Amino acid sequence: xxISDTKCVGCGNCTYVCPMGAIxxxxxxxxxxxxxxxxxxxxxxxxxLSKEHLPPKTVRLTRRLMSKLWLRFxxxxxxxxxxxxxxxxxxxxxxxxxAFSDPRVPHESTGVVGRGxxxxxxxxxxxxVDVGMVGFTIEFGRPGVxxxxxxxxxxxxxxxxxxxxxxPKNPVTALMTDTDRGIIREDxxxxxxxxxILEIAVPVERVEDIIRTVWEVEKRIDTVVxxxxxxxxxxxxxxxxxxxxxxxxxxxxxxxxxxxxLGRTHIKVxx
Amino acid sequence: xxxxxxxxxxxxxxxxxxxxxxxxAKGGGQEGDPLPALKRFLEIALEYNPVNVGDAIHGGGTRxxxxxxxxxxxxxxxxxxxxxxxxxxxxxxxxxxxxxxxxEDAVAFVKRIAAEGLGLxxxxxxxxxxxxxxxxxxxxxxxxxxxxxxxxxxHDNATNRHVLALSTMCGHGMIxxxxxxxxxxxxxxxxxxxxKAVAALSRFxxxxxxxxxxxxxxxxxxxxxxx
Numbered sequence: 001x002x003i004s005d006t007k008c009v010g011c012g013n014c015t016y017v018c019p020m021g022a023i024x025x026x027x028x029x030x031x032x033x034x035x036x037x038x039x040x041x042x043x044x045x046x047x048x049l050s051k052e053h054l055p056p057k058t059v060r061l062t063r064r065l066m067s068k069l070w071l072r073f074x075x076x077x078x079x080x081x082x083x084x085x086x087x088x089x090x091x092x093x094x095x096x097x098x099a100f101s102d103p104r105v106p107h108e109s110t111g112v113v114g115r116g117x118x119x120x121x122x123x124x125x126x127x128x129v130d131v132g133m134v135g136f137t138i139e140f141g142r143p144g145v146x147x148x149x150x151x152x153x154x155x156x157x158x159x160x161x162x163x164x165x166x167x168p169k170n171p172v173t174a175l176m177t178d179t180d181r182g183i184i185r186e187d188x189x190x191x192x193x194x195x196x197i198l199e200i201a202v203p204v205e206r207v208e209d210i211i212r213t214v215w216e217v218e219k220r221i222d223t224v225v226x227x228x229x230x231x232x233x234x235x236x237x238x239x240x241x242x243x244x245x246x247x248x249x250x251x252x253x254x255x256x257x258x259x260x261x262l263g264r265t266h267i268k269v270x271x
Numbered sequence: 272x273x274x275x276x277x278x279x280x281x282x283x284x285x286x287x288x289x290x291x292x293x294x295x296a297k298g299g300g301q302e303g304d305p306l307p308a309l310k311r312f313l314e315i316a317l318e319y320n321p322v323n324v325g326d327a328i329h330g331g332g333t334r335x336x337x338x339x340x341x342x343x344x345x346x347x348x349x350x351x352x353x354x355x356x357x358x359x360x361x362x363x364x365x366x367x368x369x370x371x372x373x374x375e376d377a378v379a380f381v382k383r384i385a386a387e388g389l390g391l392x393x394x395x396x397x398x399x400x401x402x403x404x405x406x407x408x409x410x411x412x413x414x415x416x417x418x419x420x421x422x423x424x425x426h427d428n429a430t431n432r433h434v435l436a437l438s439t440m441c442g443h444g445m446i447x448x449x450x451x452x453x454x455x456x457x458x459x460x461x462x463x464x465x466x467k468a469v470a471a472l473s474r475f476x477x478x479x480x481x482x483x484x485x486x487x488x489x490x491x492x493x494x495x496x497x498x
Contacts, residue, residue, distance in 0.1 A: 016449040017475065019438075044445045048475035050335040052344055076348065077453055077463070078335070078471040103274070103443035103477050104328060120415035121366075122392040125296035129415060139277070143422065143439050144448045169298070194444045218423050226277050230417035237412030251420050254282035257275060258402040261414030262385060263296060263392030267303030270311050270389075 001039060001046060003032045007084035009059040013077055014045050014085065019194060020146050032084070040146055040194045041090060042101035050076070051083040093188045096149075100171065101194035107171040119199070120230040124263035129230055134204050134242055135167075137228035138214060140221075141195035149175070150189040151221040152196055156182030158217045159200060162209065167199035204231070207245050230257075274442025275368070275396035275480050276419045279435040281427055285398040288485045289377035289405070291316075292368040293384075293391040301390070305364040308389040313358055315387065316369035319380040323352060323370040325479010329360050331368075333473040333483070350470035357479065372484035374401065378408040385409050396480075433493035437486055441476040450475070459494045 008031040015023045022038035063073045075081045090098055099107055119137055120129050129135040141147035160182030166173050177185050202210055218225045231242045243253055275290045293312045295305035313324055325331030332352025371377040384393055395402040406413055429435055437451035454472055457463035468490055469483045
């Protein structure tokens with residue numbers, strides 16, 4: 001992403017909307033600038049900011065005159081008054097940043113927008129996580145810090161060393177050169193993304209091992225980790241196996257995603 | 272979807288937060304055209320007072336605006352969501368979501384969707400108890416459950432809890448913590464109304480799962496106290 005120096009009037013609105021805090025006002029130019037190492041090409045600024053097309057010279061003059069009177073030109077906080085953000089044509093490896101960070105761009109490996117994970121949201125049709133199994137989503141970078149693939153690799157290698165199979169239909173897996181060892185291709189290890197998710201499925205007996213490994217790795221990587229743990233319910237809809245394990249590990253379970261079991265192999269025809 | 276799953280807050284803070292979404296299965300396990308069924312899902316949702324609806328490609332009911340004439344700079348921008356625009360703009364099968372702020376509306380919607388038999392997978396993302404209640408009232412049994420274990424190292428007593436609660440309502444991370452803090456401060460200073468602040472945040476959520484009712488409550492609370 002770039003900021004047009006002919007259009008930007010330095011109002012500062014964009015500096016607040018970047019989830020990575022990568023946009024700032026350069027005191028020399030008094031215009032917005034982007035720290036491209038921290039920018040994850042999520043397009044939150046470009047897609048999220050509303051646009052006006054005010055004439056930049058007029059706005060700059062207005063701002064200068066108003067500042068003499070200790071007044072301020074203040075567009076709504078979610079507007080770029082001059083539509084000054086300009087998307088770049090991205091090439092490899094930087095294009096990987098956008099694939100993982102811009103939720104409107106589908107991943108080539110899964111065809112899904114967002115982080116491209118399946119989890120148990122269609123488990124009533126796919127049976128992806130079967131009885132006796134537990135699916136983990138290990139998410140890196142949210143909220144608001146991002147993650148580099150080098151950090152994600154620390155986790156994937158630690159899990160692979162436990163003999164855990166990384167789920168194949170996942171965008172991070174698609175970037176691995178060795179899924180048995182959890183090794184991600186070297187040319188993207190320093191690329192930063194807003195968030196990325198590793199997915200694994202293990203027998204329920206291994207839940208505690210996995211969580212303890214995640215805790216250990218999480219301490220040495222400089223990002224935030226958030227865990228999701230998914231399982232089948234019993235025939236009566238209760239879940240009696242995994243919740244006690246998680247609570248024993250000290251988790252207070254409060255929020256979940258619940259599949260209602262309404263999915264079928266045939267979708268209803270709507271006239 | 273993890274975008275609906277991990278929201279910062281205690282179980283009590285989800286009292287007005289029911290995200291219900293539908294999607295087709297991928298990978299060949301399902302037959303039929305999902306798009307009409309997904310559209311029907313949203314049309315039915317509109318009968319039960321949703322606070323937001325959307326799809327994962329186009330976004331929710333409150334979207335960024337674009338002015339074409341300079342004079343529009345002085346016009347007020349809409350703060351109420353436009354759900355008709357959401358439904359009219361549907362053009363591709365993806366995940367479709369509806370957000371409800373009361374148990375009554377959520378339960379009624381789930382009952383209706385179950386009866387409709389669309390064949391799509393339907394999930395509720397909320398507190399565990401909220402989802403259990405919806406299932407029991409609708410006569411459904413849970414098929415699978417995905418627990419959120421929370422953000423490692425970020426506890427309930429985080430000092431910036433209101434900012435976290437607001438920014439994590441967009442599970443794709445599109446609402447920056449800086450903007451969430453700015454909107455709290457603007458309302459606190461009376462530089463923006465609650466409606467305006469909530470609409471500003473809502474415009475950044477690209478899949479329509481942002482809950483404006485919960486957001487308003489969080490902002491109101493943050494204006495009165497830090498903890």
